[in-house]
Amino acid sequence: MKHLKLGVLLLLVAASIIACSSDNESPQEATDTFDRSAMLVNWADNIIIPAYDSFNTKAISLNAKTVEFNANPTEANLQALRSVWKDAYISFQNVSMFEIGKAEELRFRNRLNVYPANAAQIESFIDSGLYDFSLPSTIDKQGFPALDYMLNGLAETDAEIVAFYTTNSNAEGYKNYLQTLSETISSLSNEVLTSWTGGYRDAFVANTSSSASGAVDKLTNDYIFYFEKALRAGKVGIPAGVFSTGTLPQNVEAFYKKDISKELLLEAIDASRDFFNGKSFDGNSTGQSFKTYLDYLNTIKNGENLSALINNQFEVAKTKANELNGNLAQQVETDNSKMLATYDELQRIVILLKVDMIQALDVSIDYVDADGD
Amino acid sequence: MSKSISNYLNRTTQAAPLAVFRVLFGFMMFLSIVRFWANGWIEKLYIQPKFFFSYYGFEWVKPIGDYTYLIFLICGIASLFVALGYKYRLAIIIFFLSFTYIELMDKSTYLNHYYFISCVGFLMIFLPANAYFSVDAFKNPSKAFREIPKWTIDSIKLMLGIVYFYAGLAKLNSDWLFKAMPLKIWLPSKYDLPFLGDLMQQQWLHYVFSWSGAAYDLAIPFLLLYKPTRWFAFALVVVFHVLTRVLFPIGMFPFIMIVSSLIFFEAGFHQRIIRFISKLLRIDYSKMVAISQMKTYRFKRNLVLPILALFFVIQLLFPWRYLAYPNELFWTEEGYRFSWRVMLMEKAGYAQFKIKNTETGEQFLVDNTDFLTPFQEKQMSTQPDFILQYAHYLGDHFASQGHKNVAVYAESYVALNGRLSQPYINPNVDLMKEKESFRRKDWILPFNNTIKGF
Numbered sequence: 139m140k141h142l143k144l145g146v147l148l149l150l151v152a153a154s155i156i157a158c159s160s161d162n163e164s165p166q167e168a169t170d171t172f173d174r175s176a177m178l179v180n181w182a183d184n185i186i187i188p189a190y191d192s193f194n195t196k197a198i199s200l201n202a203k204t205v206e207f208n209a210n211p212t213e214a215n216l217q218a219l220r221s222v223w224k225d226a227y228i229s230f231q232n233v234s235m236f237e238i239g240k241a242e243e244l245r246f247r248n249r250l251n252v253y254p255a256n257a258a259q260i261e262s263f264i265d266s267g268l269y270d271f272s273l274p275s276t277i278d279k280q281g282f283p284a285l286d287y288m289l290n291g292l293a294e295t296d297a298e299i300v301a302f303y304t305t306n307s308n309a310e311g312y313k314n315y316l317q318t319l320s321e322t323i324s325s326l327s328n329e330v331l332t333s334w335t336g337g338y339r340d341a342f343v344a345n346t347s348s349s350a351s352g353a354v355d356k357l358t359n360d361y362i363f364y365f366e367k368a369l370r371a372g373k374v375g376i377p378a379g380v381f382s383t384g385t386l387p388q389n390v391e392a393f394y395k396k397d398i399s400k401e402l403l404l405e406a407i408d409a410s411r412d413f414f415n416g417k418s419f420d421g422n423s424t425g426q427s428f429k430t431y432l433d434y435l436n437t438i439k440n441g442e443n444l445s446a447l448i449n450n451q452f453e454v455a456k457t458k459a460n461e462l463n464g465n466l467a468q469q470v471e472t473d474n475s476k477m478l479a480t481y482d483e484l485q486r487i488v489i490l491l492k493v494d495m496i497q498a499l500d501v502s503i504d505y506v507d508a509d510g511d
Numbered sequence: 512m513s514k515s516i517s518n519y520l521n522r523t524t525q526a527a528p529l530a531v532f533r534v535l536f537g538f539m540m541f542l543s544i545v546r547f548w549a550n551g552w553i554e555k556l557y558i559q560p561k562f563f564f565s566y567y568g569f570e571w572v573k574p575i576g577d578y579t580y581l582i583f584l585i586c587g588i589a590s591l592f593v594a595l596g597y598k599y600r601l602a603i604i605i606f607f608l609s610f611t612y613i614e615l616m617d618k619s620t621y622l623n624h625y626y627f628i629s630c631v632g633f634l635m636i637f638l639p640a641n642a643y644f645s646v647d648a649f650k651n652p653s654k655a656f657r658e659i660p661k662w663t664i665d666s667i668k669l670m671l672g673i674v675y676f677y678a679g680l681a682k683l684n685s686d687w688l689f690k691a692m693p694l695k696i697w698l699p700s701k702y703d704l705p706f707l708g709d710l711m712q713q714q715w716l717h718y719v720f721s722w723s724g725a726a727y728d729l730a731i732p733f734l735l736l737y738k739p740t741r742w743f744a745f746a747l748v749v750v751f752h753v754l755t756r757v758l759f760p761i762g763m764f765p766f767i768m769i770v771s772s773l774i775f776f777e778a779g780f781h782q783r784i785i786r787f788i789s790k791l792l793r794i795d796y797s798k799m800v801a802i803s804q805m806k807t808y809r810f811k812r813n814l815v816l817p818i819l820a821l822f823f824v825i826q827l828l829f830p831w832r833y834l835a836y837p838n839e840l841f842w843t844e845e846g847y848r849f850s851w852r853v854m855l856m857e858k859a860g861y862a863q864f865k866i867k868n869t870e871t872g873e874q875f876l877v878d879n880t881d882f883l884t885p886f887q888e889k890q891m892s893t894q895p896d897f898i899l900q901y902a903h904y905l906g907d908h909f910a911s912q913g914h915k916n917v918a919v920y921a922e923s924y925v926a927l928n929g930r931l932s933q934p935y936i937n938p939n940v941d942l943m944k945e946k947e948s949f950r951r952k953d954w955i956l957p958f959n960n961t962i963k964g965f
Contacts, residue, residue, distance in 0.1 A: 171699075171702055171708065171709050171712045172702070172712075174702065346702075346703055347703050348700050348701055348702060348703045352703075375876075379875070380875070380876050381875055381876050381877075381878060382875050383868075383873045383874075383875050384873075435699060438695055438699055438712070438714055438717075439695055439696070439929050441929050441930065441931070442930075442931045444931075447931075488861070489861050489924045489932055490932070492859075492861050493859045493860060493861050493924050493925070493926045493932040494859070494926050494931060494932050496859055497696065497857060497858075497859040497926045497929065498696065498929065499700065500696050500697055500699070500700035500857075501700075502889075
């Protein structure tokens with residue numbers, strides 16, 4: 139028994155020495171824990187729901203303008219419709235990253251923004267009048283890219299485009315397709331928003347579990363997945379030919395509209411950065427976020443100031459993206475090196491998020507729940 | 512010297528502790544297989560992936576499609592037979608082979624405790640674990656013995672002692688002791704534990720856990736061996752492993768270790784367990800005691816001792832092989848596996864592969880999700896041997912698709928124990944030209960930091 143007591147005593151002494159000395163090293167040690175539920179509340183109430191709300195308003199007016207245009211297909215109405223389409227498309231960049239809950243169930247991003255649109259298939263759908271947008275096989279024949287084709291890609295001039303909805307032998311077919319496209323966007327958006335306001339918000343905010351099914355873990359994964367696949371690869375890397383043997387200028391976002399692909403990219407970068415920093419959708423306040431979470435964890439770890447590194451890298455990437463031509467397809471064709479430079483800077487953000495931030499938050503990057511040791 | 516050795520080898524002890532160990536070990540293995548199957552992991556880990564990461568020298572060990580279930584079935588049945596002590600020798604050999612085969616199919620799933628089970632399984636092939644309280648002994652009293660050589664039980668104690676002690680040694684490094692890493696990363700994320708969540712945020716607790724974890728691993732074999740501290744040690748074992756079970760996703764391992772450490776207790780304790788199980792299963796305990804012969808189990812061949820001696824020499828030396836490599840072990844992982852380095856570091860990585868035509872300079876990046884599961888990708892991105900094997904797979908794949916003069920480059924970043932991520936693999940090295948071997952991998956970029964210690 140003597141040995142036993144001695145052992146316990148030694149352990150306690152060692153432990154208390156370490157405990158004391160570590161206290162002395164960092165007097166400003168965090169005394170209470172980071173409030174994850176406050177972060178979820180900030181995400182839901184100040185960012186996600188207002189962003190969906192704003193997008194939904196745009197989607198409603200997209201649908202309304204489509205009805206107007208179909209009733210009276212003139213060049214002026216085409217331009218009016220195009221303008222609300224653009225507003226809605228830009229607004230969509232603020233919700234695309236939140237593929238969780240209803241959005242995940244509906245495959246919201248895939249339904250709204252898979253590009254390039256498959257023009258030949260769209261034509262054959264219009265021809266036959268038979269299509270079901272809920273089928274996964276139709277994702278590249280609907281959403282904003284399909285509308286891009288219908289509003290900007292049918293012909294060169296506005297007069298020729300309007301002709302598809304007036305004098306074309308299948309003008310009704312074109313009108314119906316256009317209407318279904320806008321209606322689908324509007325109804326999907328409404329479904330997601332209603333889900334958030336109708337109860338999902340409370341479930342989301344309450345789900346503070348640290349497991350892979352917890353809201354923080356899930357949305358972190360969604361956010362990084364979006365940034366890596368949809369933003370970095372989709373908007374820049376794929377058209378720049380990073381993943382193929384040649385460049386693919388026809389794969390830029392809003393290919394037919396030509397002049398808004400850069401605007402969409404910048405909006406998406408801003409939205410991602412604001413979400414990282416917990417900036418409210420109306421821009422008036424900031425709350426708990428990845429940034430404050432990382433800062434809190436760093437008071438424990440005393441490592442590199444990761445949130446500052448990430449913010450700096452966002453700035454660098456934004457600067458590079460700003461140098462691009464308004465039409466990214468043109469940028470690819472004239473001087474792809476600028477696209478590649480932008481891609482490289484976005485890639486550095488991916489590494490900071492996917493390696494460093496993930497490690498700091500101790501969020502697992504996949505949902506495989508195999509054992510560790 | 513040799514006389515004391517032969518004296519030791521001739522010492523005998525009651526067979527009960529080994530019999531109880533056999534029953535519990537077999538039963539735990541059976542549960543583990545059932546759990547693995549029920550979780551859908553056979554499908555997820557061994558059937559769905561298109562590509563499997565092999566161990567060097569065991570490239571021929573692969574999942575066999577839907578028949579992989581059969582291997583698990585065989586393994587599960589064998590472990591039940593081990594528990595029952597029915598056709599024990601054959602059962603434990605089949606268990607060892609099938610379990611090890613499963614373990615070797617894909618190194619993405621490498622876990623120290625699977626290796627531990629393979630080691631114990633191998634050891635048990637040579638031990639008379641069916642001499643007592645087994646179907647074999649019931650059916651054939653000539654195989655029933657009340658006494659067995661003492662060294663047979665000691666060999667399992669030694670195996671357990673090696674696992675703990677080496678795991679403890681591995682913790683004696685500057686990151687673990689002086690930075691409380693990686694516990695400083697892992698513990699704060701357990702904020703939602705009832706009662707403990709807030710405590711997990713405290714720095715002093717991270718240090719207490721780090722130091723007491725190292726002390727526990729180093730001391731526990733001795734505390735278990737020494738009779739006066741044995742119950743206290745067992746209480747520590749239970750507390751320690753239950754705590755690790757609460758904090759980390761480590762499956763059955765804590766329970767297996769708790770049950771295994773019972774082997775350190777006296778025979779009388781195990782007789783009580785056997786009596787308890789007998790009552791539970793309505794087995795006639797007195798009859799069982801009666802049929803077992805008073806004489807001691809004798810090993811007929813003298814092959815067993817040299818094999819086990821060699822086995823333990825390898826066990827003792829193998830974890831030190833990392834000393835043969837000049838670079839930081841945690842960074843390059845040369846000699847990391849099979850060394851009882853358990854829950855020792857936090858590594859996150861990102862690896863992207865570039866396929867380049869060396870003639871035309873045409874190049875493109877690979878989307879890893881086309882070839883790997885998220886779990887495999889995660890394992891691959893921080894371990895050089897995975898990166899090399901995957902690079903060769905990609906090179907061969909694209910060559911077979913008609914790409915010419917294929918070179919494969921990796922651009923990768925790894926963050927270790929909370930340090931900022933840094934480039935990992937030399938992006939200018941064509942990995943198609945590198946071969947897997949035991950030689951040092953000079954295409955791993957240097958770790959711009961030092962971690963002192965074992």
